[in-house]
Amino acid sequence: MELFFQQLTNGLAVGGIYALIALGYTMVYGVLKLINFAHGDLFTIGAYLGLTLLTSMSLTDRLGPTFGVLMLAVMVMMLVGLVGILLDQAAYKPLRTSPRLSAVVSALGASIFFQNTIMLIYGARFHVYPQDILPNVVINLFGMPVPLVRILILLTSVVMMVALYAFIQKTKVGTAIRAAAEDQGAARLMGIDVNGVIMIVFFIGPALGGAAGLMVGLYYGQVNFTMGWIYGLKAFTAAILGGIGNIPGAMVGGILLGVIEALGAAYISIAWKDAIAFLVLILILIVRPTGLLGERVAEKV
Amino acid sequence: MMKDRRTIIYTVIVVALLFAPLYLNRYWVDVLNSVGLYAILGLSLNIILGYGGMFHMGHAAFYAVGAYTTAIISTRYGVPVLWLMPLSGFLAALFALIVARPIIHLRGDYLLIVTIGMVEIVRIALINDVFGITGGANGIFGIPRPEIFGYKIRLPHQFYYLIFAFAAVTVYLFRRLENSRFGRALTYLREDEVAAEGSGINTARYKLMAFVLGAFWAGMVGTIFASKMTIVSPASFSFWESVVMFMVVILGGAGAIPGVILGSFLVVGLPELFRGFANTRMLIFGAAMVLMMIFRTQGILPPRPREYPIEDEPEPASESEVSS
């Protein structure tokens, strides 16, 4: 039983990251019905920018670990958010009225572009974060040793998601985003600046992805230019699992995917872990065609 | 008049391609081989994605089933490779029938991820040596080269004519298909599923047929691929392969046979043209993809609206939509 809980915490930590990246997919999809395949690479950019800022500005030395990391996170999120807006303006905006799959191919092209840009700037080798930033404390949770950092990661993800949810539900801008997601035309008629909304969405989604990249860098230490592809695919899976376009769905989907992977690896087979996760996804979608929390769109009959 | 011009241009291209091995060196012929294989794969995916409008990003799974069928049977039982083409196609189609049945009712993006999941599951199964016959990560090697009437196909230009011939047959048949009852039903279904259903089209059946047919063709391409490479391994059937096929169809212009062929030239040929740029070649390729999509939002050569010979055809519809 202890083993089960141990694996559960392993899955939760991984799932928290998936969820954070999945939010970016889901927000963009909610408003634009666009699968942003370059989102995983924005995550990578976050990881690399974090590394550059950390080593070049030595924030943690000057401000102490807590403030330093917070400051770093804010800067990374800002920058990656800006990259997100630029990406939208350059690669997606001209395709707003064209078939949806055209934008998907544009996104794939952008993904190839980003990945290779990172490779050319930073080189193809693995890069490593300094190791002494996060405290290496192991706490005892119900008689089970769990590294504090792992709990912090999950906590940070949850806090960000709750904050985002509150922002979407409670603020005026959030309402505008929801309105644009519901019906862009109608939202425009109600005087909502839909282009502004899209910009905000393309800022927040990538910013969260960038934050996830920073977290992965800080915790796992090792980053390289291809890392975004796998994380991106997993997060996209998570977003679909929860019901794409639905913010709590992304959270649930991410966490669930992490847990399914961990338990599948622990009790069935490590090598088949991803296949098991996809199989569960397919089964869930067969039963619930729009994901766990996705709105029930009646089949057009 | 337009029609004549088009005929002339297509003839010039076909003749240029027919004699390509005379003026191209072995490497460029081999690039054309790759382009040809992906063009056929793209055409087979086009039935599902272009005509049927189903977001299918897992076509490499069917391709893999075909290639592995050929590899396993030819290396174990010594059956000549080309004989295995129909069987490879059939097994790929059967596989498609089984996996597509429960998922074809899924809406666009949900279908997309499920097909991605399918191709990943297939790859993981291959890598883990499922049933002990796929050779795991090593794959299967020593696949014999094809033979036609005792003439062994070995070198790039020999393969070129095999692939060229297969592509020509494919284009001919798929053109017929496009204008057949089946093709028209699929297009109708893509444009308006409700109306199609209302007109008495059994949507589920037609969608499934599209999958089966597309998979059959991809499986046959798998045979050629396996015998050309003489080795198949899971690395050749990754999710990225599916993405490449997807890009071939969409970039060229989903639903249009000339568009898909051109898409294959661009997606598979361009990275080769950019080899001179060494490490930056993929960066340039990525940027080129985005630019091509932005400037031709419907794809480079989208399907022409169905025309009836009453008067001169206006400029293709896509031109005016770009400016809007």
Add this chain to the structure above:
Amino acid sequence: MKKILLLTLAFCFLAAGAAFGADTVKIGLMGPMTGPWASEGQEMKQVLDLLAGDINEAGGLNGMQVEIIAEDDAGDPRQASLAATRLTTMDIVAVIGTYGSSITEATQNIYDESSIIQVANGSTAIRLTEKGLEYFFRTCPRDDEQGKVAAQTIKDLGFKKVAILHDNTSYAKGLAGETQGLLKNEGGMDIVFFEALTPGERDYNTILTKMKAVKPDCVFFTGYYPEAGLLLRQKNEMGWDVPFIGGDATNHPDLVKIAGKDSAQGFYFVSAPLPRDLDTPEAKSFVSDFQSQYGNAPQSIYAVLAGDGFRVVAEAIRQTKSTDKDKLADYLHEELTDFSGLTGAISFNEKGDRVGKVYRVYQVDENGDFILQP
């Protein structure tokens, strides 16, 4: 319509331009310049450029300048076969590369059919040299050789319950299988765990937790250094002090960077010796030249093995005073003995495999340095 015509014509024109040179010896390099193994391929190119530059400065090979023609295989079989076909049109004498075994396999026939000598640098899968290809050589040893050394090391260190972890790549699975077979034949050895992880991920806690539950004496990981580094780091974090042993794909300074010195300390791996551990003048001057040219010591042992591939080909051309493929192949098979390579003495057997004991055992010390074990 015009556009397609123009595109097609442009394509044909661009394609038709292949130039021919004189008075140079062209040596091909096929390596992963892009894609997940790009760092290996790019360093292979650095090594070859350096070595070719040295030869050209000293007057060339038999008076001819050496030209390196590098092609990208992107670590993908299909692209590799195109790269190989392209190289066969470039009038090259020999090709060095490539890294992954299945990638090399996709190109073997292409080079063989064009009678081009291929010297693989990182492809250790056994079957590559079991096909009787006359022009195929490799400077890296085979998996069975490495498996023997790994099994012996595990036995010598006194471990009984062994966990073996691979990553489902052709190479790692082969090595894992070889070692497992050898250990099973030994009395008293118990393989308590044999599984594969998914390379390219970041979090391997699940696997470590699962492995820990079967309480092995040691873990033998046959995969690559990025995953090995993460495994060591996460193992340390969970407070598990089982010894880890790695295959030669873990021989990379980035291993220690990724794991951190604390976590990497005590890690064993088997590998061809590092150039700095060889006392031959060639190895010494190579390391210092590389250092001054590129600002760091060579990182990847495979890149250095590519350098050895280049050097044996150059030696064969020099000695036979010819670029005839058959003469060169004969020379490499039969006459080249104990050539002083950057990674030790090199001779090839009739299959094209490198003979002799190449593998050594290394351990990481508390400063993160790789210490050659006696």
